[in-house]
Amino acid sequence: MKRKYFVKHAIIIIFVAIFFGNTISSTLGIDNFLEYTNKNDYVTNNQEFLLPEPKHIDMVLEETIMRRMSMRNFTDEPVTDEELSTVLWAAYGLREDGNYTVAKINGSHSVLIYVLLEDVYKYNPENHSLVFYKEGDYRDIVGWQYHAPVQLGLCWNSDIADINFGSAECGAVGQNIYFAANSIGLGTVITAQLEPAIEPVGLPVNEKGMGVMPIGHPVIDYNFVNRPLFISLLPRIKFSDMALTTALEERKEVTSWNSDSISRKDLSHLVWASYGYSFYIDKSNSNVVKRHHTLPSAHGYYPFRIYSVTKSGISRYIYGLFKIDFIGLPIVSFLLRIANGDKRSEIADATDSFVSNAPLFIIPVLEIEKTIDWDDLSDESVRWIWYYEAGASAHNVLLQATSRGLSGNIVSIKNKEAICSILKLDKEKFDPMFVIPIGI
Ligand SMILES: Cc1cc2nc3c(=O)[nH]c(=O)nc-3n(C[C@H](O)[C@H](O)[C@H](O)COP(=O)(O)O)c2cc1C
Known part of the structure; x- marks a missing residue:
């Protein structure tokens, strides 16, 4: 009698387990997924x-x-x-x-x-x-x-x-x-x-x-010629030995820095990554020979100015004095001094106090007049278009920092008027978007 009772209940338990097990896993959609996890397979359920x-x-x-x-x-x-x-x-x-x-x-x-x-x-x-x-x-x-x-x-x-x-x-x-x-x-x-x-x-x-x-897969292959014809007062951009995947894995955000200074080599690489031109000339389209920036820009306007702030002062990164390079003209790039003296605590007041001990800030600033050409993209309601570009620029800086053993952060600006005033810019004509503190 007891044995009969046990078998009956065992059958019920097994039935319930199978029924609910299947129902739960298919509801979650994880049955095949779990089964194939170790196979690194592209699995459908x-x-x-x-x-x-x-x-x-x-x-x-x-x-x-x-x-x-x-x-x-x-x-x-x-x-x-x-x-x-x-x-x-x-x-x-x-x-x-x-x-x-x-x-x-x-x-x-x-x-x-x-x-x-x-x-x-x-x-x-x-x-x-x-x-x-x-x-x-x-x-x-x-x-x-x-x-x-x-x-x-x-x-x-x-x-x-x-x-x-x-x-x-x-x-x-x-x-x-x-x-x-x-x-x-x-x-x-x-x-x-x-x-x-x-x-x-x-x-x-x-x-x-x-x-x-x-x-x-592009119809026309990438076709670059290495032509680093830069007339630059800044140290030449050098390839690191950091693979893209490693840079993506190792990028980190920090809120304090150990050193008060930044080398000119680091500075040169960081401003270049933020908005500079490639050393490569693009010959993929035989009719137009181009040099590309390190990031895309809506309508190709490239309306940003890049500022660097260190303890010695503020400079504007001139990334290409001659804009067009279709015949392989050199790109003239340098840092133009805007103001002397340490303005970092003023920048911290307008953003976040933790940035004050960073040795370098990079600040992408939208020049609003440059967003009006054949299509007017200057209105506040479409400012998001330019935030895309500012985010791209800031990300490039963080990746470039990683490959140079540095780290930073992307900090939003609480007081844009104050930043414009520090950079000697008219607040009606310029929109500073982020402050990117970088250092060791
Ligand atoms: C926010 C944003 C929107 C863009 N929209 C378009 C688009 O709708 N169509 C297009 O062909 N290119 C678009 N572009 C790409 C730009 O035209 C391109 O980046 C620019 O011409 C420079 O060329 P390059 O990226 O080959 O260096 C866009 C770029 C940005 C940043």
Whole structure:
């Protein structure tokens, strides 16, 4: 009797365990995902796709910066899972130390990346996976500007950040996408419009589209000629031996510094990374020979001024006295002294007290008049466009700092008027966007 009772209950328990076990795991969408975790396989369970291990990018940081340029025409050759994984990890991956591959902007991370393939997915940095979002091929709708096998929709969460800081973090993410793509033979371009192109996908109300980046194999190969024709009073830019992946893994934000000074070599590399021109001449299009900046700019306006502040004074980085370089003219770059004396505590008063002991601040400042040409992008309501560029510039500085054994931070400005006054700028005509303290 007892045995019969035991068998009956055992059968019920086994039945319940199987039934609920399956229900719970399929509700969470993790059954295949867990099963395949160790295989680094691209797995489907209709909900979550685990991406393969990202490739370690060996190309040194400075070379990927020199090679940064916008590509707009792509072949139909598919982007492999490993290539997509590598680009996404670089873009916004979660590192082993729990930090992202980009710094927080104004104290938080707000970026979300939609990955448009034959269906729509969302990148989940937590486990480096693609989460199924919506059925349907939106690539040519959202990515109407440039047909490509992958379209990445850069968005930000409006519960966490405002439009300017959200856009600035997208700028940092966008740089990583440019660098990773060019180093593995892919191409990309940031595209942005006033009405976000991602909208047809239908986002949750608190998610806002910033820009779209097509990813694919460029129709025309990268074709650079090393022509560092710089007439510069600053030390020459040298390649470090730090691979891009290492720089992305090792970048760190600090709030105090051990030394009060910065070498001229470091200063030269940091201002160059922030907005300078590449040493490489781009010959990929035989009709136009170009030199690219270290970051993209909406309409190619490049409306920023870069200031450096050290204990000896304030200088403006002149990154190219002759703007056009199509016949290979030298780029004339130097630091133009604006004011003597130590203004760092005044900068700290206008930003955050912790920055006061940094040996160097780099300050990207928007020159508003330069955002008005054939298309007027000067209004406050579209300032987010320029925050994208400021975020890109700040991110470049942090990566360049990493490869030179330095670290820094991206600090928002509480009192813009005070910063304009310190830099001797008219507050109606200039908009300082971040202060980037750097040092050892
Ligand atoms: C915020 C932002 C928006 C942009 N939007 C577009 C765009 O809609 N279409 C496009 O072809 N390029 C766009 N660009 C790319 C610029 O045109 C490009 O960076 C600039 O012409 C310089 O060329 P380069 O990136 O090859 O050096 C954008 C760049 C930025 C920073």
